[in-house]
Amino acid sequence: MRAFRYRLYPTKAQETALLDTLHLTRELYNAALQERRDAYRKAGKSVSVYEQMRSLPEVKAVRPEFKRVHAHVLQGVVTQLDRAFQGFFRRVKQGVTAGYPRFKGQDRWNSFAFKQVWDNSRGTWFGPGKVLDTGRIYLPNIGNVRMKMHRPMEGKPKTLTIKKEGNEWYAVYVCDAPTRPLPDTGSAVGLDLGTTHFLITSDGEFVDNPRFLQSTLKKLRVAQRSLSRKKRGSKRRRKARQHVASIHRKVARQRLDFHHKAARTLVNQHDLIAHEDLNVKGMGQGNLARSIHDVGWGQFLNLLSLKAADAGRRVIGVDPRFTSQRCHACGHTEKANRRSQAMFVCVSCGHEANADHNAAKNVLGRAVPSGLNGRGQPHAVV
Numbered sequence: 001m002r003a004f005r006y007r008l009y010p011t012k013a014q015e016t017a018l019l020d021t022l023h024l025t026r027e028l029y030n031a032a033l034q035e036r037r038d039a040y041r042k043a044g045k046s047v048s049v050y051e052q053m054r055s056l057p058e059v060k061a062v063r064p065e066f067k068r069v070h071a072h073v074l075q076g077v078v079t080q081l082d083r084a085f086q087g088f089f090r091r092v093k094q095g096v097t098a099g100y101p102r103f104k105g106q107d108r109w110n111s112f113a114f115k116q117v118w119d120n121s122r123g124t125w126f127g128p129g130k131v132l133d134t135g136r137i138y139l140p141n142i143g144n145v146r147m148k149m150h151r152p153m154e155g156k157p158k159t160l161t162i163k164k165e166g167n168e169w170y171a172v173y174v175c176d177a178p179t180r181p182l183p184d185t186g187s188a189v190g191l192d193l194g195t196t197h198f199l200i201t202s203d204g205e206f207v208d209n210p211r212f213l214q215s216t217l218k219k220l221r222v223a224q225r226s227l228s229r230k231k232r233g234s235k236r237r238r239k240a241r242q243h244v245a246s247i248h249r250k251v252a253r254q255r256l257d258f259h260h261k262a263a264r265t266l267v268n269q270h271d272l273i274a275h276e277d278l279n280v281k282g283m284g285q286g287n288l289a290r291s292i293h294d295v296g297w298g299q300f301l302n303l304l305s306l307k308a309a310d311a312g313r314r315v316i317g318v319d320p321r322f323t324s325q326r327c328h329a330c331g332h333t334e335k336a337n338r339r340s341q342a343m344f345v346c347v348s349c350g351h352e353a354n355a356d357h358n359a360a361k362n363v364l365g366r367a368v369p370s371g372l373n374g375r376g377q378p379h380a381v382v
């Protein structure tokens, strides 16, 4: 699966219709969530996704404005809520602190999706999302919206998501594109995801957030401080808030771009990439700084998996516990081995290393327990 993202240029009227769709889908999501909550609180029973799907015609009968939204989009909203619940129940089962699915405020709802855009049996578009030769795409009830297709789509489009980012609109097609395997390199690598560095590889390579991203993050902190000083409800405060939001979007764009590049480099160089499994790592730690970092890493690891699958590479998540305390040279595991944040000195064998580099080697060791590091060299495990 590969995603192709294109900028949309709706007219004023089309933008009104797009916003109307966002508004209605958000209302549906919140109502469907309310129904599930109420059913559980009052009767102790759960409402299934199928029941909610079946009641959609009824919704349209009572509230005709919902007829303005394509049936697939409405169904997608109910499915999205169901996924949120599935995730919640899974986390509860795993014993991880789980947040109950939440109501979506206006600023937390910025997309809607068509779940099926290509008819495989006829080999043609169903209709929604159809790319017209006039440089526009067809969106039911919204119109033929101008789209800049800066690169061709590959494979068969499966789904289409329409997204609002700030004042800009995007169409994201997820396509069933053929994979493009890369030739073997004979190399395997382990990653330690850092807080001071973005990541450190078992080869001893340090990858930092790029300078331009760091400088935007600095600007963001300055803007946030300035916002906090503005008087509530004032015009200046509103201005400052918009400023913060626009820097936020810039950070997100730059970070995404950097994640793409970092993942691409790793996938090009290694047949196997091992990383810490974040689900295990965060467990019961309740460390805010850590979990904020995790959000970014989640995106990075997701891109890494997608690119690896496309290139025929392997990505393995390993249990990260004690990877920072274990000596890579002799296997001795003790807290005292970690002399400081950066310094690792084994109390048993005296092995000295950068602490994160040592951890990255342990991560690789867990993914390749055979003792080979991918280059045919045995691990220095005694």
Ligand SMILES: [Zn+2]
Pocket (backbone or CB within 6 Å): 327, 328, 329, 330, 331, 332, 346, 347, 348, 349, 350, 351
């Ligand atoms: Zn040692």
